Amino acid sequence: MVNPSTTVVVVTWRGREHITACLDALAAQRPHRTIVLDNASDDGTAALVAAHPSAPEVLRLPRNAGYAGGLAAVLPRVGTRYVAWLNDDAAPERGWLAALEDALDAAPEAAAATSSMLLADGATQSVGVALTADGHGRDLV
Numbered sequence: 001m002v003n004p005s006t007t008v009v010v011v012t013w014r015g016r017e018h019i020t021a022c023l024d025a026l027a028a029q030r031p032h033r034t035i036v037l038d039n040a041s042d043d044g045t046a047a048l049v050a051a052h053p054s055a056p057e058v059l060r061l062p063r064n065a066g067y068a069g070g071l072a073a074v075l076p077r078v079g080t081r082y083v084a085w086l087n088d089d090a091a092p093e094r095g096w097l098a099a100l101e102d103a104l105d106a107a108p109e110a111a112a113a114t115s116s117m118l119l120a121d122g123a124t125q126s127v128g129v130a131l132t133a134d135g136h137g138r139d140l141v
Contacts, residue, residue: 002031003080004031004032004033004080005032005080005081005082005101006032006033006080006081006082006083006084006097006100006101007032007033007034007035007078007079007080007082007083007084008026008029008032008033008034008035008083008084008085008086008097009034009035009036009037009071009074009075009078009083009084009085009086010022010023010026010034010035010036010037010056010085010086010087010088010090011037011039011067011070011071011085011086011087011088012036012037012038012039012041012045012049012088013038013039013040013041013045013064013088014041014042014043014045015041015043015045015088015089016041016043016044016045016048018088018089019036019045019048019049019088019089020048020052021089021091022086022087022088022089022090022091023036023049023052023054023056024054024091025090025091025092025093025094025096026054026056026086026092027053027054028094029092029094029095029096029097029098030097030098030101032080032097033057033080034054034056034057035056035057035058035059035074035077035078036049036056036057036058036059037059037061037070037071037073037074038058038059038060038061039061039063039064039065039066039069039070040060040061040062040063040064045088046058046060059073059074059077061073067087071085082100082101082104084097084100090117092115096115099115100113100115114127114128114129124141125139125141126139126140126141127140127141128140
C-alpha cells in the first residue's frame with residue numbers, strides 16, 4: 001500500500017453491536033491506516049475487530065480510559081500527516097475521507113476539518129465544534 005495520508009482512529013468500548021458497520025464503512029474509503037482503540041471491552045468487541053477482513057491495528061487498554069483518554073493513548077502511534085477519529089457507531093459515507101483530505105490539502109493554512117454528523121433519521125446532529133469563551137466545546141447545528 002502507498003503510504004496513506006491519514007490514520008483513522010476508532011475509539012470503542014463495548015461496541016460489539018455496531019463496530020462492524022463502522023469498519024465496513026472505513027474499508028470503502030480511500031487508502032488509510034485504521035487503528036481501533038479498545039477501552040477494555042468485555043463484550044466480544046475484541047474478537048469481532050480481530051476477525052474483521054480489513055485487519056485494523058488494535059490498541060487494547062487494560063482499563064476504560066474514556067474517549068479523550070483513549071485518544072491520548074493512541075496519538076503517539078500516529079505518524080501520518082492527518083488523523084481522523086470516530087466513535088464506534090459512526091458509519092461514514094463513501095467518499096468521507098477523500099472529502100476531508102482534499103479539503104485540508106486545498107487549504108494548507110487550515111488546522112482541522114470536520115464533516116456533518118447525521119442522526120439515523122437524517123437530521124443533522126452537528127456540523128462542527130465551536131469553542132466557548134471558557135475553553136469548552138459545543139456542537140454547531
